[in-house]
Amino acid sequence: MKEFEPVIVAFCCHYCAYTAADMAGTMRLSYPPNVKIIKVPCTGKVGGVHIMRALEKGADGVIVAGCLEGDCHFKDGNVKAAKRVSYVQKLLDEIGMGPERVEMVTLSAGMGERFARIAAEFTESVRALGPNPVKEAPAGRARAAAASS
Amino acid sequence: MITAERKPLEEILALIEPYDRILLVGCNECVTVCAAGGRKEVALLSSALQMARMKEGKTLDTVETTLERQCDPEYVEELVASIDRADAVLSMACGCGVQEVAKRFKEKPVFPAVNTKFMGASERQGVWAERCQGCGDCLLGLTGGICPIARCSKRLLNGPCGGSSNGKCEINPDVDCAWQLIWDRLKALGLESRYEDIAPPKDWRTSRDGGPRRIIREDLAS
Ligand code: SF4
Numbered sequence: 001m002k003e004f005e006p007v008i009v010a011f012c013c014h015y016c017a018y019t020a021a022d023m024a025g026t027m028r029l030s031y032p033p034n035v036k037i038i039k040v041p042c043t044g045k046v047g048g049v050h051i052m053r054a055l056e057k058g059a060d061g062v063i064v065a066g067c068l069e070g071d072c073h074f075k076d077g078n079v080k081a082a083k084r085v086s087y088v089q090k091l092l093d094e095i096g097m098g099p100e101r102v103e104m105v106t107l108s109a110g111m112g113e114r115f116a117r118i119a120a121e122f123t124e125s126v127r128a129l130g131p132n133p134v135k136e137a138p139a140g141r142a143r144a145a146a147a148s149s
Numbered sequence: 150m151i152t153a154e155r156k157p158l159e160e161i162l163a164l165i166e167p168y169d170r171i172l173l174v175g176c177n178e179c180v181t182v183c184a185a186g187g188r189k190e191v192a193l194l195s196s197a198l199q200m201a202r203m204k205e206g207k208t209l210d211t212v213e214t215t216l217e218r219q220c221d222p223e224y225v226e227e228l229v230a231s232i233d234r235a236d237a238v239l240s241m242a243c244g245c246g247v248q249e250v251a252k253r254f255k256e257k258p259v260f261p262a263v264n265t266k267f268m269g270a271s272e273r274q275g276v277w278a279e280r281c282q283g284c285g286d287c288l289l290g291l292t293g294g295i296c297p298i299a300r301c302s303k304r305l306l307n308g309p310c311g312g313s314s315n316g317k318c319e320i321n322p323d324v325d326c327a328w329q330l331i332w333d334r335l336k337a338l339g340l341e342s343r344y345e346d347i348a349p350p351k352d353w354r355t356s357r358d359g360g361p362r363r364i365i366r367e368d369l370a371s
């Protein structure tokens with residue numbers, strides 16, 4: 001059987017984590033290709049539903065990576081994001097998925113090394129959790145918006 | 150606003166257990182403001198319910214919609230367009246909205262996804278507190294703008310009781326004593342003398358004690 005390769009979605013703030021990921025590249029530090037980066041203007045822009053949809057569509061883990069506390073470019077988007085992440089963790093726990101597939105981390109733009117380390121560690125911890133149980137679900141599910149909304 | 154809180158997922162899942170196609174209906178008014186049942190919460194719940202089902206190897210089709218106001222038949226009528234795509238309706242509105250949907254679509258089971266709590270105000274971001282119990286005969290003019298019905302644990306009309314200490318109510322040190330607040334406010338307004346007036350027993354027939362209530366405005370009623 002093919003070894004399980006987790007898919008990790010990382011919502012990275014433009015002002016810190018995204019730049020840190022870039023920095024990791026410049027420093028020739030390798031981090032797992034499992035981590036797919038989505039650049040956001042601030043982690044405050046990441047809603048609970050973005051995290052949930054990523055998992056619903058098959059991501060095995062989601063990282064929300066924002067600025068160090070006190071360093072948010074928009075004052076406190078990172079603090080808000082951290083609260084939303086814990087809300088989603090509770091929601092996931094409620095449906096029996098456990099909170100571990102979602103994590104909030106903070107770092108600065110210069111922390112390329114830290115980014116690479118977080119990416120590697122989180123990939124491994126999700127690998128240990130195994131595939132997202134939702135991924136194996138039968139086809140045929142659907143969600144739609146009603147015409148009136 | 151009317152405040153509400155989402156029910157535990159486990160309870161919601163049990164309610165919709167027999168159904169594979171759900172119409173999930175939010176409301177753009179109070180429950181949006183108190184972050185219980187607006188568009189965002191509809192999307193989150195839809196996602197959570199789908200994942201809970203998929204995890205068990207089952208499926209769930211959800212149609213998401215958020216009405217302008219779920220307590221008005223005009224808006225509920227909009228659901229006609231999508232009702233046939235669902236076996237059951239899950240409403241994230243307050244109890245009024247749930248009932249309007251149930252009244253309009255008699256052939257579909259309708260379930261509440263939130264617990265409707267109270268009429269309240271935002272104390273700060275993310276915190277809501279009870280402010281009015283709709284007693285039908287407002288006393289705020291006598292009590293410095295602080296409601297003794299909703300905010301005094303004993304609904305005293307001539308408080309405080311002996312349990313008031315350091316401005317807090319005896320039920321909980323985190324709860325302000327309403328009568329302390331009333332006294333402070335009357336004092337600030339220079340209306341201390343009003344405090345001496347003994348309020349007569351309240352006629353509760355204007356409240357729920359008179360049975361279900363209704364308002365008829367002859368000039369508007371059709
Ligand atoms: S006195 Fe009655 S109507 Fe006025 S705020 Fe209190 S409960 Fe509401």
Ligand code: SF4
Nearest residue numbers: 301309310318326327
């Ligand atoms: S302590 Fe104050 S708020 Fe509490 S029951 Fe007594 S009068 Fe009411």
